[in-house]
Amino acid sequence: MIRFEQVGKRYPNGHVGLHELSFHTERGEFLFVTGHSGAGKSTLLRLLLAMERPTSGKLLLAGQDLSRISNAQIPFLRRQIGVVFQNHQLLFDRTVFDNVALPLQILGLSKPRIHQRVLTALERVSLKDRAQQYPCDLSTGQQQRVGIARAVVHRPALLLADEPTGNLDPRLAAEIMGVFEDINRLGTTVLIASHDLALIARMRHRMLTLQRGRLIGDGEAGQ
Amino acid sequence: MSATRNPNQQPAERVGAGPRKAPEPGNDGPSFGSFTLAWLESHRASLIDSLKRLAWQPIGSFFTCLVMAVALSLPMGLALLLDNVERLGGSWQRAAQISVFLRMDVDTAAGQALRDQIATMPDVADAEWISRERALEEFQQLSGFGEALRELPENPLPSAVRVTPNEVDKTRLGTLRERLAALPGVELAQLDQVWVERLSAILMLGDRFVFGLAILLIATLLLVVGNTIRLHIENRRTEIEVVKLVGGTDSYVRRPFLYMGTLYGIGAGLLAWLVLAYGLTWLNKAVVKLAGLYDSDFSLAGVPTEDGFSLLTGAILLGYIGAWIAVARHLRELAPR
Numbered sequence: 001m002i003r004f005e006q007v008g009k010r011y012p013n014g015h016v017g018l019h020e021l022s023f024h025t026e027r028g029e030f031l032f033v034t035g036h037s038g039a040g041k042s043t044l045l046r047l048l049l050a051m052e053r054p055t056s057g058k059l060l061l062a063g064q065d066l067s068r069i070s071n072a073q074i075p076f077l078r079r080q081i082g083v084v085f086q087n088h089q090l091l092f093d094r095t096v097f098d099n100v101a102l103p104l105q106i107l108g109l110s111k112p113r114i115h116q117r118v119l120t121a122l123e124r125v126s127l128k129d130r131a132q133q134y135p136c137d138l139s140t141g142q143q144q145r146v147g148i149a150r151a152v153v154h155r156p157a158l159l160l161a162d163e164p165t166g167n168l169d170p171r172l173a174a175e176i177m178g179v180f181e182d183i184n185r186l187g188t189t190v191l192i193a194s195h196d197l198a199l200i201a202r203m204r205h206r207m208l209t210l211q212r213g214r215l216i217g218d219g220e221a222g223q
Numbered sequence: 224m225s226a227t228r229n230p231n232q233q234p235a236e237r238v239g240a241g242p243r244k245a246p247e248p249g250n251d252g253p254s255f256g257s258f259t260l261a262w263l264e265s266h267r268a269s270l271i272d273s274l275k276r277l278a279w280q281p282i283g284s285f286f287t288c289l290v291m292a293v294a295l296s297l298p299m300g301l302a303l304l305l306d307n308v309e310r311l312g313g314s315w316q317r318a319a320q321i322s323v324f325l326r327m328d329v330d331t332a333a334g335q336a337l338r339d340q341i342a343t344m345p346d347v348a349d350a351e352w353i354s355r356e357r358a359l360e361e362f363q364q365l366s367g368f369g370e371a372l373r374e375l376p377e378n379p380l381p382s383a384v385r386v387t388p389n390e391v392d393k394t395r396l397g398t399l400r401e402r403l404a405a406l407p408g409v410e411l412a413q414l415d416q417v418w419v420e421r422l423s424a425i426l427m428l429g430d431r432f433v434f435g436l437a438i439l440l441i442a443t444l445l446l447v448v449g450n451t452i453r454l455h456i457e458n459r460r461t462e463i464e465v466v467k468l469v470g471g472t473d474s475y476v477r478r479p480f481l482y483m484g485t486l487y488g489i490g491a492g493l494l495a496w497l498v499l500a501y502g503l504t505w506l507n508k509a510v511v512k513l514a515g516l517y518d519s520d521f522s523l524a525g526v527p528t529e530d531g532f533s534l535l536t537g538a539i540l541l542g543y544i545g546a547w548i549a550v551a552r553h554l555r556e557l558a559p560r
Contacts, residue, residue: 049468075467075470075471075472075473075475076470077470078467078468078469078470079469079470083468083469089461089464089465089468091461091462091465102465102466102469103469103470105265105268106466106469106470106471106475107470108261108262108265109261110260110261110264111264150469154469154470
């Protein structure tokens with residue numbers, strides 16, 4: 001599904017984001033990427049979203065070489081990926097329904113189909129009854145769940161999450177992780193960047209550990 | 224993503240397709256018809272959204288349209304005034320008459336035949352025969368030398384043909400004068416070139432002034448639209464970043480701003496039309512009064528319908544182009560962070 005082959009990322013100011021990173025994941029896998037601040041977690045996610053390009057090596061996503069992807073192809077690549085942010089990135093002038101519907105509107109789905117898909121996604125995160133409310137009327141945990149619903153509503157092959165539980169208390173964080181596991185059970189590959197080792201250890205999934213852009217660990221969390 | 228999909232395909236098997244294939248990742252992708260409908264729906268949604276955003280700031284939107292309207296109506300108004308001056312020049316044809324003096328040996332019958340010949344020439348509106356006797360009579364009345372002229376042993380004045388041209392145009396008048404001078408029996412063909420040259424020069428100056436002003440104000444208008452759209456883009460930066468992150472193409476991001484520029488153009492075009500129509504009507508009262516003092520029935524023409532529609536079309540195009548330039552400039556800066 002994801003294949004990093006000696007991928008390096010060096011910024012114009014000389015800072016090295018990733019250093020000859022190599023790993024691969026299978027379809028439907030659930031894995032964490034962990035490490036301290038500046039370890040390269042966000043760089044890894046940005047490369048997968050084609051927000052940046054590797055400066056060396058080869059990065060393949062389901063066979064597509066992201067180091068050579070054209071600018072015109074990037075939006076179509078991103079339609080296959082769901083993204084969850086720590087700060088939710090919700091649009092506060094739109095209802096919960098409209099926030100979740102956004103990826104489907106971009107895909108050009110009909111109104112009835114959008115309606116059905118959005119309600120299904122909101123039901124999955126237990127927010128169906130909040131569809132017509134605005135994000136500012138929701139708690140932080142609920143806002144995060146809206147972000148997750150938006151990330152999965154278009155049934156992406158890959159779900160990326162950058163510190164999705166960073167602002168949540170342990171109970172809510174566990175709840176959100178439960179939602180990710182439900183999504184993973186449907187066949188979606190889930191990759192979560194997090195530094196919450198305690199939470200990761202409880203979940204018993206594969207964990208990649210980064211340090212200063214290098215991969216220093218690859219194994220099951222908690223072992 | 225592919226145009227035809229395996230209905231049993233799992234989400235994890237779908238990444239990696241090219242950009243021009245069917246866009247929906249689910250196994251219930253839209254047909255061409257429903258995709259077209261969705262595309263139209265997307266345009267409708269962008270238009271409605273743009274209208275709402277303009278309506279939310281009615282005063283700001285109105286003043287933006289007004290600034291654009293003023294920028295449009297200044298060159299257009301001057302061009303219309305110049306048209307009117309040219310029309311006025313047409314009504315002053317008599318002031319650009321050519322006097323064709325015949326040789327002294329040309330008798331009345333030959334002179335009148337020459338008048339008939341001149342009257343059929345293409346650039347001639349009218350040709351009037353003036354006999355030697357009538358010429359003397361007019362000269363006696365106008366010169367104030369009536370008594371002195373009566374003492375002369377014979378009439379010193381030649382017969383003449385007074386030619387009124389079709390229009391006041393320096394080049395064409397010069398050509399006509401040369402053709403008249405070359406006719407048999409013609410001693411001299413005289414044109415008040417200085418007057419014609421002055422009018423022609425004034426009109427040319429006016430044309431150039433309007434052209435220069437139009438270029439300057441069009442640039443101003445593009446800057447006004449561009450800056451307004453830039454502010455809208457800044458206000459919607461988060462939304463644009465999210466749209467790009469979930470797969471929105473540049474054209475999808477650009478669309479609402481282009482509608483906004485077009486709507487500004489429509490508003491500005493209609494306002495400019497209104498300002499010009501009202502302004503010319505208001506000015507016309509004074510013009511009619513002034514023309515009346517010179518025994519003229521001259522009045523300003525209003526804004527012709529076709530000119531009004533040209534103004535509206537131009538405003539819409541400028542709004543669209545201004546928005547396009549603004550979005551194109553800022554689109555690269557709007558990459559998700």
